[in-house]
Every structure is written in C-alpha cells, then in structure tokens.
Amino acid sequence: MSNNPFVSIILPVYNGDAYIKESITSILNQSYGHFELIIMNDASTDTSFDIIKSIQDKRIRLINNDENMGLIKTLNKGLSLSNGKYIARMDQDDIALNKRIEEQVNFMEKNPKIGISGTYIDRFSNNKRIRIAKVPTKPEIIKCLLLFKNCLAHPSVIIRKDVLEKNQISYNILHTAAEDYGLWQNASFYTVVANLPKVLLKYRENPTGMTSIADSDKNKNRRKTIYKIIYKQGLTHFGFEPSDKELELHYLCASDDDIDIATLSDISKYLVKLKLQNKTHPIYNPFYFNSLLNRIWFKVCMKCRGSKIMNVKIYFKSELSKRGNPLLFRSF
Known part of the structure; x- marks a missing residue:
C-alpha cells in the first residue's frame, strides 16, 4: 500500500491475564505495521499489568487507570487518546488474524463514504470452532437492521476518527452492556456502516467474559431497559417519538x-x-425497509401463541406481507 494511514488500536x-498475551501478540504480528496499540488497563487486580509490561514493542502505549472506570469510560478515554486516522x-x-488491519484499512481507503465497518468472525471456545458468524454486509440492509438490533461484532470494528469527532459521537454510559450497538446505531444516521465479508477475527466465547455476564438471567430486565433507550435514540433520529407502549412493541419485534x-394486532399497527x-x-431505502418490516411481521406471527395455521393466515392478510423481499433479512 503506497499510502499507509496511521491506525490506533x-x-x-480488566483482569484479562488468561488471554491478554495472545491477544496482544496477534496485533503485534499484523502484516500492517503502521499503528499504535493503546492498551487501557482499567485497574486490573490480577497479573495483567505485569504481562503487558513484559512485552516490549515501541508501538504499545500502556495507559493505567488509577481506579476502575468501567468499560465505557475506558473506551471513551481511549478514543480521546487516539492519534490515528482510523x-x-x-x-x-x-x-x-494476521492480515486483519491491512484488509480493513484497504477496505476503508477504497470506500471513503464508509465511516464504520466490521468483519465476519470465527466464534470459538476451548480451541474448537463454534461457527463462523456472517454478519450482513450491504450498507442499506445494515442501516435498517440497526433500528432493531446490533449487526456488527464490536472487536472487529474499524472507525474513521473524523466521523466521531465531527458528529460528537462516543460510547454512551446509558447504553452499558450494549454500548457498541448504541454507537453504531447513532453513527448510522451520519455515516455509512458496512461489514467486510471476510473472517478477520477469532472471537472467544468466554463463560466468564463480558458477553456471558451481560446475558445472564439476572441482567435480562436491565438489558431490556437499555435496549429501549437505544431504540428510542434511533426512532427519534427517524423523526418518530414513541410512546412507552410503542417502545415495548418495538422490543417485542426484536426479541424472542x-x-x-x-x-400481535398492536404490533401490526405499529x-x-x-x-x-x-x-x-425517508431515512431508509424503502425497498429494504419494507423488506425488513415484512420479515419482522412474519417472525412475530410465527412466535405468537396459538394456531400456526391461523397465524400464517394473519400474516398474509396484512399489507406488511405484500412489500419487499423478507428473505433479504432471513437472519433476523
């Protein structure tokens, strides 16, 4: 690459001594070398600090929080300290994976309208592959989906720093446990969001990790409240001021x-x-938006209690079933 834009990673x-060395090494071994690795140690109480200090590389910037700030404040601090174009x-x-940063920088340089992009990921646990997560790649589809759900893998993402600065975008403390989704959705109203259709990250399914903790039963109601806050953010951008009942219906559209x-009747009207x-x-491409609404309508009809035959009839009676191509959103 003749032009080598600087990247801040x-x-x-926080207490990541089990895997932190492997994670850092995978970055330092990248085929693309023009980067800084900003390691934000959020007052770890295990041996994470010692492990990080033992790795000598001039591209590492180790930042130690004096006290535990939590993930969102730590991420925002990292954003403010970043020097990269990306x-x-x-x-x-x-x-x-070895070519992750090279592939992502190439993709962003070739697509200057794209402000944020992620990649496919290889989900694994105990060194065994679980599945390849193939997220949507078409920007029009992603924009529509973000009104209802997250469709980017957070640790696979690369962002243009100027998009965040110009639009004053950062992680929102109100979106704790879904802060990535909140940021992508917010940003989608200012820039193009995409996914690169290549596996560039191995994503560890860690039973004690942040994802598993956030998905535990005791946090489900809290996450529901957070998602409603994010949904309201998106709907407000859309020029739609939802009532509390409509936010509940929106949540039911996206949940299982x-x-x-x-x-079901209320959801149809909504x-x-x-x-x-x-x-x-007209914020969304009408064909893709109507396709998504069609898919959501089919999904809620199929999960409605009662006769499936009757629910299928209800689906086809609605005008929602007659627009777009719901198969475009079959993963919803």
Whole structure:
C-alpha cells in the first residue's frame, strides 16, 4: 500500500491475564505495521499489568487507570487518546488474524463514504470452532437492521476518527452492556456502516467474559431497559417519538419473547406506522425497509401463541406481507 494511514488500536483490559498475551501478540504480528496499540488497563487486580509490561514493542502505549472506570469510560478515554486516522477495536480475549488491519484499512481507503465497518468472525471456545458468524454486509440492509438490533461484532470494528469527532459521537454510559450497538446505531444516521465479508477475527466465547455476564438471567430486565433507550435514540433520529407502549412493541419485534394474539394486532399497527413514517421522513431505502418490516411481521406471527395455521393466515392478510423481499433479512 503506497499510502499507509496511521491506525490506533484500542484494547481495554480488566483482569484479562488468561488471554491478554495472545491477544496482544496477534496485533503485534499484523502484516500492517503502521499503528499504535493503546492498551487501557482499567485497574486490573490480577497479573495483567505485569504481562503487558513484559512485552516490549515501541508501538504499545500502556495507559493505567488509577481506579476502575468501567468499560465505557475506558473506551471513551481511549478514543480521546487516539492519534490515528482510523480507530480499530480489540478485546482482551480475542485473536486478530494476521492480515486483519491491512484488509480493513484497504477496505476503508477504497470506500471513503464508509465511516464504520466490521468483519465476519470465527466464534470459538476451548480451541474448537463454534461457527463462523456472517454478519450482513450491504450498507442499506445494515442501516435498517440497526433500528432493531446490533449487526456488527464490536472487536472487529474499524472507525474513521473524523466521523466521531465531527458528529460528537462516543460510547454512551446509558447504553452499558450494549454500548457498541448504541454507537453504531447513532453513527448510522451520519455515516455509512458496512461489514467486510471476510473472517478477520477469532472471537472467544468466554463463560466468564463480558458477553456471558451481560446475558445472564439476572441482567435480562436491565438489558431490556437499555435496549429501549437505544431504540428510542434511533426512532427519534427517524423523526418518530414513541410512546412507552410503542417502545415495548418495538422490543417485542426484536426479541424472542412470546406474544399473544392481542399484542400481535398492536404490533401490526405499529409496523404499519413505521412504514408510513418512512414515507414522510425517508431515512431508509424503502425497498429494504419494507423488506425488513415484512420479515419482522412474519417472525412475530410465527412466535405468537396459538394456531400456526391461523397465524400464517394473519400474516398474509396484512399489507406488511405484500412489500419487499423478507428473505433479504432471513437472519433476523
């Protein structure tokens, strides 16, 4: 590459001594070498600090928080300390493939309108592959999806720093446990978001990691509250001010929770309302947005309690089933 833009890689660490050396090594061994690795040690109480200090490389910038700040404040501190044209994310227990940064920088340089992009990931545990997670890649599809769900793998992402600065975008403390989703959704109203269709990261499924902790039963209600905050953020960008009931319906559209027939009717009206909103406030490509609403409508009909045959009939009676191509969102 004739032009080698500088990349800041942010790696937050908290009690990550089990895998941190492997994670750091995977970055230092990248085929693309023009970067700084900003390691944010969030007052770890294990041997993480000693392990990091033992690795000698001039590209490492070790930042020690005097006290535990939590992930979001630590990430935002890392953003503010970044010197690169691009900011890449990395987690303490994941492994970046050798050409990850090179491939991502090439992709961003060739697509200057894209402000944020992620990649496919290889999910693994105990050195055994679980599955390849193939996230959506088409920007129009991603933008629509972000109104309802996350579709980027956080530790695979690379971001143009100027997009964050110009639009005053950072991680929101109100989005704790879903801070990445909140940022992507917010940014999608200012820039193009995409995914590179290549596996460039090995994502460790860690039973004691942040994802597993966040998904524990005792935190489900808290996460529901956080998602509603993010949904409201997106709907407000969309020019739509949802009621509390509509936020609950929006959540049910995106969740796997069962619904009854009365709620199904309410969801139908809500989705039609969103469809009409996109006519008067055209934020989303109408074909893809209607395709997504069609897919969501099919999904909620299929999870409605009662006769599946009757639910299929209800699906086809609605105008929502007659627009777009729901197969474009079959992974929803």
